[in-house]
Amino acid sequence: MKPIIIIGAGMAAYSLAREVRKLDKSAELLIITADDGGFYSKPMLSNAFAQKKVAAQLISQSSAQMAEQIGADIMTKTRVNAIDTARKVVDTSNGAFEYRQLVLAVGAQPIRLNLVGDASDRVLSVNHIDDYATFRAKLLPDLQASARVAILGAGLIGCEFADDLAAHGHTVTLIDPNQLPLAALAPQALCEGLHAALTARGINLRLGTTASSIDHADGAIKITLSNGEVVVADVVLSAVGLRPDLALAQVAQLTTGRGIMVDSHGRTSAADVYALGDCAEYRVDREGRTSPLPYIAPILTAARAIAKTLTGDDTEIDLKHSPVIVKTPSYPLALIPPPPHTVAAGRWETELDGATTICRFFDAQGVMVGFGVAPQEAKIRQALMAALGTSA
Template sequence: MKPIIIIGAGMAAYTLAREVRKLDKTAALLIITADDGGFYSKPMLSNAFAQKKLAAQLISQSALQMAEQIGADIKTRTRVDGIDTARKVVNTSSGAFEYRQLVLAVGAQPIRLDLAGDASDRVLSVNHIDDYATFRAKLLPDLQASARVAILGAGLIGCEFADDLAAHGHVVTLIDPNPSPLAALAAPALCQGLQTALTGRGISLQLGTTAARIDHAGNAINITLANGAAVVADVVLSAVGLRPDLALAQAAQLATGRGIMVDSHGRTSAADVYALGDCAEYRVDREGRTSPLPYIAPILTAARAIAKSLTGEDTEIDLKHAPVIVKTPSYPLALMAPPPHTVATGRWETELDGATTICRFFDAQGVMVGFGVAPQEAKIRQALMAALGTAA
């Protein structure tokens, strides 16, 4: 029997495999991954330093353990060279494999900034557990108490790393072109609250500017900013965002936009080929708008639906609204960012309830389509979720 092949071994891939196995105890499953296939939670990478976690400690199960648990064949350290969707074959460094159905769960890759300077190659990104191991080794080469860390990007991941590294005793500078951290996601009142909390943690913020060049300065790194200022660091981390990995999909001539285009069932433009997770571009509303969804909740929802479709029950992906929990302990946030097409014409309204800041976003018709709250707690989140779609 030809297997269901899953390319990738991240949270999306393993969640799907588990869901398939719940529904079909005998289906042949083949997982192909370029790494060692160990299971870990990727969101933990941005708050592992304060917990003093080594990379190996973040891996909860090895590929062998995962293979036994879900009854799958897992090909580790295997490069996928191409996909023949007509013949339904995946060509790899370990040979060619026919598939019954194929799922691309290849994730996203860090956006690489085009930076001048002779040390631009020393800019690191953390998008994988191997990246985390490299970053941690650079921070603690001699088990020193602290290092100077410059983070390019004060979005979700940049702020989480900054808070985590500062809590661990490192000297952190956040650099971002926006006037405040999390400016693209949160209400101004919450951005200001986070900025105050981060500076209170000892984090320096260089806002309204970007890194222009990165140069060696002895053993250190000198970052020249577009505004003329300079930041000296031991380590530079880029956290300016991710792009869906489209290489395999485009080589196989699948339809792509910002991500691999999928329909309401997770199907790509090729028969029996699906895409899931950070690499996919989902339909997000009734008007046919599409977007990548780089969060945990859409992965879980899509995985459950695609597993049903793979095992014979054609199922639409019912994407539900879910807030993003921002892992910044100095200012714990929950965010439901408004749909991008509403931002220009909508408005934020802010309510102060004791020490809690609650922000609601209303679109041009006066309907609540987003929110943010800090400090966040489950009861308030649930009330705000229930209010989505209601008029002001």
């Protein structure tokens, strides 16, 4: 029997493989990955420094252990060149393989800034455990206690890295065009609270500006900002966001938008081809609106549904609200951002409950469709979850 082929070996791929195996003990599973296939949790990359963990310590299971656990063939260090959806064949650097069903779980790639300067090629991104290993080696070349780190982007990942690195003793400068950190995701009151907490942590915030050039300077890196200021660093990290990896999908002529377009069952525009995780663009409401969903909860939900469909039980992906937990220990937040189409006509309302700031977002009809809370804790978070969909 031809196998179910999964391309990728991240959380989405392995979650799906586990779910398939729960439902079908005999299904042939082939996982193809360009890396060594070790299992790790990508969210741990942005808070591993304070835990003093090297890259190898973040890998909980090797590809061989994963293969034994889920009963799959895992082909590592293998590049996928093309997909022939008519013949149901995947062409790789290790040969061609026919599939019964195919799932793309290829993730997302860092957005690359168009930077100028003779040190622009020294800007790093961390989107994979190998990137983390490189970044850590650059920070601690001689096991020195501290390095100067400039982070481009004060969104979720940039703020998490900044807090983590500062806690580890590094000197951190956070650079962003917005006037507050996390401005694209959180309400103003929480952004202001995070700003105060990061400043108290000793992080230098350079906001309302961008990097205009990055150059070598006496063994260091000089970042010239658009407002004329200069930041000197030993390491520069870009954390300006991720973009779904569409390369294989486009070669296979699948329908793509911001991500690989999938229907309510995870199917792409080609028969027996599915997409899952950060590379996919899901239907997020009954009006047919779509969006990539770059968080853990949607991956797990979609993996369970797609596994059922692959094994003969046609199942819709039932995407439910799940809060985004921002790993900034100096000011821990939990958020459910409002749907983008509600933002222009809706409003945030802020309540102070002792030391806790609670923000609720109400749409134009006065229905609560988002919230943010900091410092966050489970009881308050659960109460806010229960209140979603209720009127002001």
